[in-house]
Amino acid sequence: MSYSKNKGLEIKGVTVEYPGGQCALGHIDLCLPEHSIYTVIGPSGCGKSTLLRSIAGLICSYTGDILFNGLSLREQGTALIGLVPQNYGLLPWKTVQSNIRMAMKISDSGRQTKQQQEQQIINWLAAMGIAELAQRYPLSLSGGQQQRVALARAFAILPEIMLLDEPFSALDAITREEIQTLFLENWISHPTTALFVTHDVEEAILLGEKIVIMSSNKEESPVIMDNPVFHITHEDKRDSDEFFQQSKRIRKVMQEKW
Ligand SMILES: Nc1ncnc2c1ncn2[C@@H]1O[C@H](COP(=O)(O)OP(=O)(O)OP(=O)(O)O)[C@@H](O)[C@H]1O
Ligand SMILES: [Mg+2]
Known part of the structure; x- marks a missing residue:
């Protein structure tokens, strides 16, 4: 990959409390070099979605700092962020095509002509294997189809940071494997700085350059694990000895931290 890895995304001592003082996210320090992809696993309620929502600017009341290439993400417009929320976040009254068109309009700021945008929409729907769904409304789609649209x-917005909150959770095992491959191929050709939350240990190993393992105890810092499996050819990953060893290492940490 010819991309340089700048400072990227820096999460510095971030904690989130909801009104009433309930701690939603303990103290997090994490650095994600530009154009890298880290997966995040952790028990339900440990704050994974809260972390993504804070980076995306949907939660502003966090303490600490979140920077991208040295600039605070608290300032509007510091970086273009693509979020795939846990519930897909599609507008039900807009067609699939219009959902994508709207996101592009908001984020594009005149980089592409209308015609280029329309072509991009067609290309991305085709890349996700859902070209025929362009005119449908989200609520007429299966969960898996909605995840592909998201x-x-x-x-499609070519974000600098991509945040994915369990984006493949509604897919059956076979479709999930297909779309994991598709996702990785697309990410390799458009390598944004990505944080990918998943419940699935296997998925965390298949997709992450590093794996962030959060703890149920919010006082404890996450464990950040190198992942030698990432650099193996994708179709060979599952059968590799490294995969087996990595699963064992992660399960050991999970037994201690969850
Ligand atoms: N709007 C809210 N008001 C108060 N507490 C909240 C709110 N949203 C989330 N929480 C709490 O914050 C904590 C972290 O929630 P979060 O959704 O980030 O967890 P998660 O790790 O994404 O869980 P899951 O794996 O189930 O998606 C939980 O204890 C949750 O109950
Ligand atoms: Mg969540």
Whole structure:
């Protein structure tokens, strides 16, 4: 990959409390070099979605700092962020095509002509294998199809940071494997700085350059694990000895931290 890895995304001592003082996210320090992809796993309620929502600017009341290439993300417009939320975040009254078009309009700021945008929409829907769904409304789609639309939309805006909150959770095992491959291929050709939350240990190993393992105890810092499996050819990953060893290492940490 010919991209330089700048400072990227820096999460410095971030904690989140909801009104009433309930701690939603303990103290997090994490650095994600530009154009890298880290996966995040952790028990339900440990604050994974809260972390993504804070980076995306949907929660502003966090303490600490979140920077991208040295600039605070608290300032509007510091970086273009694509979020695939846990519930897909599609507008039900807009067609699939219009959902993507709208996100592009908001984020594009005149970089592409209308015609180029329309072509991009077609390309991304095709890349996700859902070209025929362009005119449909989200509520007429299966959960898995909605997840693909949300992914197409996130890629289509060519974000500098991509945040994915369990984007493949509604997919059956076979479709999930297909779309993991598709996602990785697209990410390799458009390598944004990405944080990918998943419940699935296997998925965390298949997709992350590093794996962030959060703890149920919010006082404890996450464990950040190198992942030698990432650099193996994708179709060989599952059968590799490294994969097996990595699963064992992660399960050991989970037994201690969850
Ligand atoms: N709007 C809210 N008001 C108060 N507490 C909240 C709110 N949203 C989330 N929380 C709490 O913050 C904590 C972290 O929630 P979060 O959704 O980030 O967890 P998560 O790790 O994403 O869980 P899951 O794996 O189930 O998606 C939980 O204890 C949750 O109950
Ligand atoms: Mg969540």
